[in-house]
Amino acid sequence: MGICKLDHTSEDVQKKYETQSHLLPSNIRETFMDWLGRNPTQLELNEVFHLLKKYDLITDEERGKRDLELAQILLKKEETGR
Structure with a gap:
């Protein structure tokens, strides 16, 4: 993913999740x-x-890559107990 200079709030992320x-x-x-x-x-x-951004517009191959990255991030804190 490219580097973005905007910081997204948890509300931004939740709204983006809800659309995808x-x-x-x-x-x-x-x-x-x-x-x-x-x-x-x-x-x-x-x-x-x-x-999650433009997830609906990407190829199945790209979705597979993003799914792996998302799973790693979402499960990381669960595993470490943070």
Whole structure:
């Protein structure tokens, strides 16, 4: 993903998720709100926002790549207990 100079709020990320959630795999949908409730870092919020951005317009191959990145971010804090 490209570097963005804007910091996205948790509300921005949640709204972006809501517009794309119907396309996301179940493992991401099942963990997203828990992840958001664990106070992700600004960097994580920005990364997730950009992974979700234009998700509906990308190829299946690109979706697969983004799904892996999203899963890694969403599950990271769960595994470390943060």
